Amino acid sequence: MNQVKIGQFIKEIRKEKNLTQREVAQKLCISEKTVSKWETGNGLPEVSSMLPLCKLLGISINELLSGERLDEKQYIEKAEENMAYLVDRTTPQKKVIISTISCILVILSVIALSLLAALFVIQIWLKFVIIGIAIIVVVADVLVILLVAVNTEIYTCEKCGEKFVPTLTAYFWAPHTFKRRYLKCPHCGKKSWNNYHIRK
Numbered sequence: 001m002n003q004v005k006i007g008q009f010i011k012e013i014r015k016e017k018n019l020t021q022r023e024v025a026q027k028l029c030i031s032e033k034t035v036s037k038w039e040t041g042n043g044l045p046e047v048s049s050m051l052p053l054c055k056l057l058g059i060s061i062n063e064l065l066s067g068e069r070l071d072e073k074q075y076i077e078k079a080e081e082n083m084a085y086l087v088d089r090t091t092p093q094k095k096v097i098i099s100t101i102s103c104i105l106v107i108l109s110v111i112a113l114s115l116l117a118a119l120f121v122i123q124i125w126l127k128f129v130i131i132g133i134a135i136i137v138v139v140a141d142v143l144v145i146l147l148v149a150v151n152t153e154i155y156t157c158e159k160c161g162e163k164f165v166p167t168l169t170a171y172f173w174a175p176h177t178f179k180r181r182y183l184k185c186p187h188c189g190k191k192s193w194n195n196y197h198i199r200k
């Protein structure tokens with residue numbers, strides 16, 4: 001991720017489009033200073049500003065993050081790299097909010113489906129279909145929440161101090177409290193109650 005290159009690219013396309021820094025700032029509801037910071041390579045657009053900026057400049061996010069126009073072959077090559085960067089930039093707090101919201105939505109939809117299956121006189125097979133859907137939804141959601149947790153939490157081994165990220169299965173089966181989780185350290189192999197911290 002080359003900030004200076006990205007800045008020069010933003011500037012170049014902005015000039016191509018005959019836009020001033022002020023006009024870009026107004027259209028994106030941000031300060032002129034922010035636009036200037038991007039162009040001098042002293043900052044990158046927030047994830048939330050990227051899409052409107054790209055729309056305005058008529059480029060893709062992939063091109064923005066690469067700091068150049070891309071042909072089809074380059075586009076695919078760069079996509080993965082840039083995607084990884086974007087996921088990384090989504091803050092852990094946001095990830096936690098996403099998983100909480102998804103959890104609430106799932107509970108609500110499962111309640112709705114259960115009521116549907118229980119209250120109305122419908123054919124047995126339809127009840128099974130509804131129950132099946134409810135189960136799939138719950139399993140999918142648990143997976144999402146686990147993936148979010150595994151991607152944001154880092155554990156520190158009590159015995160040797162090694163920092164590690166548990167595997168999905170280990171994470172799922174480990175006894176835990178809000179703050180700690182009983183995990184096997186991949187470094188020293190000892191099991192202990194490990195504290196975790198959210199990855200910054």
Ligand SMILES: [Zn+2]
Nearest residue numbers: 157160185188
């Ligand atoms: Zn250890």
